[in-house]
Amino acid sequence: MRSFADLDRLIGQVPAHIVIRLRDIDTGRGSEALYRHQLPALLTELAARARVESITASSAIEGVIVPDPQRARRIINGEAGVLRTRSEQELAGYRKALDYLFQEDWHPLNVGLVLHLHRLLWSETALEGGHLKVDDNLVVDRSPDGTVTVRFKPVPASKTEAYLADLLDRYRTAQASARHHPVLLVGLAVLDLLVIHPFADGNGRVARALTNALLIDAGYEVCRWVSLEQLIADTADQYYETLLRSTHDWHQDSADPWPWLGYFVGTLASAYDTFARKAAADRSGNNKQERVRTFVLKHAAAVFKLADVRTALPGISDQTIRLVLDQLKSEGKVAPEGTGRAARWRRIPQD
Structure with a gap:
């Protein structure tokens, strides 16, 4: 199933609890300009902290961990010198990918951009990123006893480039038409990207990094100041569960996107809630x-x-x-x- 093939059918009727959270998100978005004007020092502080949290959290979700927080911070700040381990190299690579999206004009959104993010992700390792998968892959769970359970089957390698290009083209068209809420469109794009699973490794990190860019591009900038990756890491079980539920029957055009979209919208709303609390606290005397x-x-x-x-x-x-x-x-x-x-x-x- 390609989620953007028939959006009116797929997300034409938005569940009430998601409508409420979308309203919360839009209210939060409306406050961004005010905070940027009134609280520039706080936003600078929050942005620096969110950058560190996003890089470490998104990496940790994939088991990439630098145990010493100060060492991790030095790597993120480009002050660590020689990178000693594979985890340190991958942490530095995610830093490059995220900084590129936050600090450069990454447009246009196309297959080349996705390949470039993957290339940056692996740029500090001995592996060469920036290439689509050449073999079919499966997303699996491995239990402690060695049992392997298939979570879902991604798009075959032979169809990956075509599916990826089609997704990005349809996403751009959908956002331009403004017929559906832009946050729902971002969530669907992330879902489809993860089902396509275009790379042999690094799909989750590329998708989470790109999520930030797509939200900012759609006018929702809270991820600059509150780490979505940290919120996802804090709710990792729900993250994986809702993704799994919404990938069922994706290939048969009968998947249910709302478990994942409910989680995605709720996470973004939580980020705006956190942002509002921190802004309000900053105004207090002490x-x-x-x-x-x-x-x-x-x-x-x-x-x-x-x-x-x-x-x-x-x-x-x-x-x-x-x-x-x-x-x-x-x-x-x-x-x-x-x-x-x-x-x-x-x-x-x-x-």
Whole structure:
């Protein structure tokens, strides 16, 4: 089944609970310009954090993990030097793919773009990306006892390029016609891309990276400031379950897209909910101090400098940072080491 072949039949009647969440999304979208104007420092901070979360979370979904968070952050910032493991190489590759979509004009949407994202994903490894699969593949589950269960059968290798080109052409036409909600069209495009499964490996990461670009292109920019990949990682079981339910009978033109679209719309609505909460909190009088506390206690390295906090939280003065550090010192949660510019702070483990 090609989801975009008959959209009126497939998504002409939107379930009520999804309509409600789409309204929430559109309300959130309407606030983006206001936040961008009123809270530029917060958005800069959120964007930096979301970038790290998106790269690490989307990679972790596929079992690509760099255990040391500080090492992972250095890789993402391009400061790690030699990449030591395959996981580090793949993490750096996803960084390149995501940064390309967020920082460059990636248009037009075509097969070449999808191939380029795949090439970037593998660019730091010994493998050569950017090529469609040459063998048929299956999406399977492997249980601890070695049993293999087929989740779904992707499009055959011989038809992959044609199906992929057709999907992207129909998606562009559907968005231009504006007959259906743009978020539903993005969700359907992601579903079809995953069923086509155009690559031997890396399909999920390419699809999740492209999801961000398609949403931004459609005018829904929350993924710049709240990591959709992290929200997906936090609900991975539901992510896979709804995808599986909506791929049943895809090849027979009788799949049900609503399990997946319900999850997709709900995840995006949750991102807007999170964005609104953070924006509201930033307007409260004590929020800057709370943000410093949260960073120091949950995100900073075990030993850090004041400059590290300043870099992570642009828009917050050194005076505020020092005030919070003194409070945490009196609470026995951090301790100073050294004085002057060389001074560092050490987080004290709590029972």
